Amino acid sequence: MSHMNDETTPGPGGYQPVTSTYQWQAPEPAKEKRRVGLGTALALMLAGSVASGSVVGLVVANTASTGSGEVVNSLREPSAPAPEAPGDGVEKVAADVLPSVVSIQVANRTSAGEGSGSIISSDGYVLTNHHVVSGGGNNAFIQVTLNDGRTLTADYVASDAATDIAVVKIRDASDLPVVQFGDSDELSVGQEVVAIGSPLGLSSTVTYGIVSALNRPVRASDGGGESSLIDAIQTDAAINPGNSGGPLVDMDGNIIGMNSVIASLSSGGEAGSIGLGFAIPANFAKRVADQLISTGGAAHPMLGVQVAARQDVKGALIASVEPDSPAQQAGLNPGDVVTRVDNRAIDNSDALVAAIRSQDFGQTVTLEVQQQDTGQSRQVEVTLTAE
Known part of the structure; x- marks a missing residue:
């Protein structure tokens, strides 16, 4: 398992073009043609391109006709009007939740890191991961960038390494938009969810998926000797380094988890989404965050x-x-x-x-x-x- 952090960067990659050469041959004597529909023809074209090792781009255009043979050029036509309001589904969730999600930058004299967070109080408390803010120490310089582009200074409040939960507070803040908590105990496998955050520094990124599994015990290490153990929500919504601390929300826009860990096939420093992401359940994160703000530490039920x-x-x-x-x-x-x-x-x-x-x-x-x-x-x- 890999924590998501800014030290992971995508490796170089790309596709080398592969060309195929076809030799013209004289046509055979005329035979009765086999007719195929458009869907079949396109499928055959795609199958042929795959078999030959090349990629053929297919362009399908919406066409219009005046009925008189006059050429219609969409470059000369006015653009279609934008929707007056966000539609249902992911679009509405994004519009509702993005204002309460921030990007977090942490720096000290020797290192820097970044992640994501959710504003949980209008006066500036932000919920995030311990591993997002721990790298710079308690005296690190912390900045948060709001969805509207403002960059504000924040202070470290407290964190719990055992559960990878932390709280920071934006200085002199008021009237900030706040994320609403949902009930993570009521989640169902297959339920639709949306992940929001700043993967690889790309702020305000929205991805969509489902709850793949519940109650996944996931242990992860931040590489600095600390490890966390969470009772995680598994999701296939694409989350990557930098999504850490950002919200996993239901289709009503309520936070039901905090993105924290991803599985990786890489044994080195590189990590990216393979459809196995893990989030801390919201009910648990809410309880720990309340303790961190109230007492500066976190306690947990014990069996002994x-x-x-x-x-x-x-x-x-x-x-x-x-x-x-x-x-x-x-x-x-x-x-x-x-x-x-x-x-x-x-x-x-x-x-x-x-x-x-x-x-x-x-x-x-x-x-x-x-x-x-x-x-x-x-x-x-x-x-x-x-x-």
Whole structure:
């Protein structure tokens, strides 16, 4: 997994032209012609171009006729009028949400970075990723660029490396447009979503896709020794380095996630969208952001166990149980393997940590637990730590 940041730049690329040479041959004696429709003819032309290794450009024009043989030239015709208002769908979502999305530039004496963010209060609080603002340190110079082109100075407020969530505040701001939060617990796989941000520094970029999966435990490293673990929304909306911190919104324009991580096929420094992007659920990001603003730090519900990263165990293997923790009070023991939290299957240790973090403080959950030595299964109710 790769965090999205400005250090990733697209590699050089391009297509080398390939030409094909055809030799004229004398026509054969006339035969009855096979007739094909226009769609079939175009398909055959495309198939031929692919087979020969070249690309043939097809131009299809809207035509008009006066009926009198007079030439109609669209260059001499007036342009069609623009729509009076944005239409439905992605166009309306973009018009509604773009004013509340900013580009973020972070710099210190030795490095610079950039990302995206969502304005969450009219007086200037901006929600973004920890890895967007952490590179420059607490004393870094931070600027945000609004959708209307204004560039304003911002200050670092607080961040949580464990969940990759951060808040900055625009100085002396008032009456800013604000993004509205949706309920990420109500998301469905296949639901349409729109990602907005500044990929590769291209501000106000809008892409469209669906929710590909939910509850994906995703661990990512920023390359500086810090790692985050999020219980992510997976989407195929194209997101790239620089989209980090920008909103993933539903078709009503409500933020249901914050773009944070992309999967990459590259093992080097380059990364780009392959249709596997991951966003922090809005409900979780909202809770952490409120803590960061109120207290300067973030706490998370705890089970009170240490888990072992074991590839040969189907589930989360408990290595140790903390004294007086919710886990000890519920009767969990070292060697137990947690295979389910409520209705959610747990495949590994990261899945257990992500699932517990996403719960509410003081919530009671039901764990399905197997004893590693006997394979016997039991259900255990655990009340997580309060805030």
